[in-house]
Amino acid sequence: MSFIGTKSLFQLLQASDVIFPFDENNIKNGAYELSLGGQVFQTDTKPRSIKSLSIGQEIYIAPGQFALLLTEEKVKIPETKIAFISIKAGIKFKGLVNVSGFHVDPGFEGNLLFSVYNAGPSTIVLKRGQKCFPIWFAELNEKQDYSGTHEKQFSIPVEPVEALSQGDLASPSFLLKKIDDGYKILDTKINNIDDIQKGKIELIEKEQKAIDYLAKTALGLMVIIFVKFIFDWVVFNYGLNKGIEIKQKEVIVDSMINLKLVEKKKLLIEIDSLQKIRNVIQIKNDRR
Numbered sequence: 001m002s003f004i005g006t007k008s009l010f011q012l013l014q015a016s017d018v019i020f021p022f023d024e025n026n027i028k029n030g031a032y033e034l035s036l037g038g039q040v041f042q043t044d045t046k047p048r049s050i051k052s053l054s055i056g057q058e059i060y061i062a063p064g065q066f067a068l069l070l071t072e073e074k075v076k077i078p079e080t081k082i083a084f085i086s087i088k089a090g091i092k093f094k095g096l097v098n099v100s101g102f103h104v105d106p107g108f109e110g111n112l113l114f115s116v117y118n119a120g121p122s123t124i125v126l127k128r129g130q131k132c133f134p135i136w137f138a139e140l141n142e143k144q145d146y147s148g149t150h151e152k153q154f155s156i157p158v159e160p161v162e163a164l165s166q167g168d169l170a171s172p173s174f175l176l177k178k179i180d181d182g183y184k185i186l187d188t189k190i191n192n193i194d195d196i197q198k199g200k201i202e203l204i205e206k207e208q209k210a211i212d213y214l215a216k217t218a219l220g221l222m223v224i225i226f227v228k229f230i231f232d233w234v235v236f237n238y239g240l241n242k243g244i245e246i247k248q249k250e251v252i253v254d255s256m257i258n259l260k261l262v263e264k265k266k267l268l269i270e271i272d273s274l275q276k277i278r279n280v281i282q283i284k285n286d287r288r
C-alpha cells in the first residue's frame with residue numbers, strides 16, 4: 001500500500017468525481033482539504049436538533065461540548081483506494097478532538113461525518129466553507145466494495161443525533177457549572193445561617209450589656225449604701241462621744257453645784273446660828 005502524492009492526487013481528483021465539488025486549490029501536501037458543510041448538530045443547542053448553515057455562517061463549539069459536522073463535499077472512494085481523514089492541526093491545537101474514525105472504506109460514497117469534542121478551555125469557532133478536514137488516499141492491491149451502515153450518507157444520520165440528545169452532557173464545563181451552582185446554594189445557606197447566628201450574637205450581646213448595666217448599678221448602690229453606713233457610723237460615734245463628754249461635764253457641774261449648795265447650806269446654818277448668837281447677845285445687852 002502506498003499513499004498518493006500531490007501530483008497523482010490532482011490527476012485522480014480532476015479526472016473523476018471522487019470529491020465533489022472539487023477545487024484544485026484545496027490540494028495541499030498530498031492531501032485534499034475538505035470543508036465544513038451545511039449541516040451540524042451541537043449538544044448545547046436547545047432543543048437539540050440538526051441545524052442548517054448558510055454559506056459563511058459560523059458555529060460556536062463551547063468547551064466540553066460535542067458536535068457532529070458534515071463535510072461540504074461528497075466523496076466517492078474508488079474500490080482500489082482507501083482514504084484517511086483527520087482535522088487540521090490548527091483547529092486541533094485549540095482543543096478540538098476528532099472522536100470519530102480515521103479511515104474511509106473503499107467504495108464508500110457520501111458526505112463524511114466528523115464527531116468532535118471540544119477538550120479545550122475556550123469556544124472554538126468554525127464556519128461553513130472553512131477548510132477543516134484533510135483526506136489522504138492510498139492504493140490497495142485489490143478491489144474492495146463497501147456495504148456498511150454508512151452507505152450513501154448524504155446528511156447527518158438520525159442514530160448519533162438521538163444518542164447525543166439524551167440526558168445531560170456530563171462535560172467538565174457542565175459539571176463545573178453544577179459545582180458552581182452547588183457552591184452558590186451553599187453560600188446562600190451559609191449566609192442565612194450567618195445572619196441567624198449574627199442575630200443570636202446581637203441578642204446575647206444586648207443581654208450581656210443589660211446584665212453588665214444591672215451589675216454596675218447594683219455595685220454602685222452597694223458602694224453608696226456602704227459609704228452612707230460608714231458616714232452614719234462615724235456621725236453616730238462622734239455624737240455618742242460628744243454626748244458622753246457633755247454628760248460627764250454635766251455630772252461634774254452638778255457635783256460642783258451640789259458641793260456649792262452644801263457649802264451654802266452650811267453657811268446658812270452658820271449664819272443662822274450666828275444670828276441666834278447675835279440675838280442672844282442683843283437680848284443680854286438690852287437687859288443690861
Ligand SMILES: Nc1ccn([C@H]2C[C@H](O)[C@@H](COP(=O)(O)OP(=O)(O)OP(=O)(O)O)O2)c(=O)n1
Binds near residue numbers: 103108147
Ligand atoms: N469520520 C468518519 C469516519 C467514517 N465515516 C464513514 C466512512 C467509512 O467508510 C464509514 C464506515 O466507517 P467505520 O467502519 O469506521 O464505521 P462503522 O463500523 O460504524 O460502520 P460500518 O462498518 O457499518 O460501515 O463511515 C465517516 O463518514 N466519517
